[in-house]
Amino acid sequence: MDILRITKLNEVYIKIHCNTGLAYELSEYFSFKVPGAEWSPKFKAKVWDGKIRLFNIMSGTLYAGLLYAVEKFCQDRKYEIEYSDDFSATEFSLKEAKKFIDTLNLPDKYKARDYQLDAFVYAVRNNRALFLSPTASGKSFIIYLITRYYQHVSKGRCRILIVVPSISLVTQLAGDFADYGMSLDGNVHQITGGVDKKTSYPITISTWQSIYKLDKKYFKQFDLVMGDEAHLFKAKSLISILTKCEEAPYRFGFTGTLDGSKTNKLVLEGLFGRVRKVTTTAELIAKGTLSSFKIKAIVLNYPEHIRKESANKRKIYTEEIDFIVTNPRRNRFIRNLALSLKGNTMVLFQFVDKHGKVLYDMIKSAAGDRNVYYVSGEIEGEDRELIRKAVEKDKDCIIVASVVFATGVNIVNLQNIIFSSPSKSRIRNLQAIGRVLRKSATSTEAELFDIADDLQWKSRKNHTLKHFIERIQIYSQEKFPYKIYPVKLKDNDD
DSSP states (O other): OOEEEEEEOSSSEEEEEOOHHHHHHHHHHTEEEOTTGGGSHHHHTTSOOSEEEOSBTTTTEEEGGGHHHHHHHHHHHTOEEEESSOOOOOOOOHHHHHHHHHTTOOOTTOOOOHHHHHHHHHHHHHSEEEEEOOTTSOHHHHHHHHHHHHHHHTTTOOOEEEEESSHHHHHHHHHHHHHHTOOOTTTEEEEOTTSOOOOOOSEEEEEHHHHTTSOHHHHTTOSEEEEETGGGSOHHHHHHHHHHOTTOOEEEEEESOOTTOSSOHHHHHHHTOSEEEOOOHHHHHHTTSBOEEEEEEEEEEOOHHHHHHHHHHTOOHHHHHHHHHTOHHHHHHHHHHHHHOOSOEEEEESOIIIIIHHHHHHHHHHOTTSOEEEESTTSOHHHHHHHHHHHHHOSSOEEEEEGGGGSSOOOSOOOEEEEOSOOOOHHHHHHHHHHTTBOBTTBSEEEEEEEEEEOOBTTBOOHHHHHHHHHHHHHHHTTOOEEEEEEEOOTTOO
16 A cells, blocks of 8 residues: 655645655646746746646655645545654634633624634634635734734743735734734834834734845744735745744634635645635625625726727727726716715725826815825825724715725725726725725615726727626626616716
8 A cells, every 4th residue: 555654844844755656646736837837938948837846756845734635635545644743733622712812801892703713713723724714804803813822822932923915904903903902012013114124022013025035044933924815925925934934833824815816725725724714705794794785887888989999909908908097088987976975985096197196186176175085005004004094084085095005904984985997806806895895883885886998899899898797707706786887988078
């Protein structure tokens, strides 16, 4: 009988001892094709088959988070496994979890929901996991519970690194910890560009961009590493950070979706642990945890001569996008729509100078006494946080924001959101939808306005119309209610 013997190399890798035949079989099993590989010079030269193989045949190493997949591999083929190290789970009951949470003296408004409690228990039992939990599911609260637990059992000796994809999320997560009752002074070190990386504080929250180039020695101090919005990290940067944390036995990733992510699911599971679905947006809406909402998909039908001209020129995607976002009639429509909506409204854009700033100026000049905020990468993290808090206190403001602001930023008082820039990205769309789903005392219903552009001529569909069709498919898959409204965009549209 074929036998695989597994040992722990460190907290990043396991080592698999087996014969050569099994090694090649494992190599193929733990491989995936890289999207767009066919355009690579190495692929065209036929020196690379376009696949990444996670099992190293020469060293026998594999990411430790894929141990469960090795066990399935052997079970399916009836191979035998021998363990030279202890890989067993930690005993931790639901009763123990509830008892521990009671000791945290959380503010009355914070109470662990069933799915958050389940995620917390799973984390402690398994020491590593990749949590699949949508926007507005309270990921920061789960992160807080995990953080406080490992601080408790280590008597304050556990050094914790929490990695996020943006400056906004650094300040927001730290702010959430403070809201839950933690004193940031002496406990939480926040790292963004230009901030000293060294600290004696037990908890470090950092953007991945600020630390991924640091050497391995820096990461030896950490016992626990967590990655929020893990799908947004660049693959090489995420791998760099997680593989340098060789002495961190506890590792947890959080992501809203894995579909179309920059980093393959196998890599994410290998670095963090097995995927564990926490909940879904549809479940949260059904339970009343999130606002009920509906999607109004507005399809702008352009005049015939514009559609014909566009088809004849056969514009590439970037040319079409440029035409759409700089179209004055389209921008006037978005301005008028934003001004007509009641409640706090967020207008999301993709391009700063040629679209975002233009929309902001148009809306601001016509808004009267209504507060209008502008957010993009140019705005400092602290200023973004001030805007976020101001919006939560407002009742009828407009936020013109880049899609970066829509990623992971927790705003609990939005009634409307407008997609002003077309996108087919599943992650971006679901993240943006999450902005409008959070309940507040004044917000229990929400609307999304998805602006699409019909430039098709005869049987030829334009690029962004195809992307709109893909968004509709996402809404159907997620069971979001939607209705399509065709609108004629006239030459003299005011």
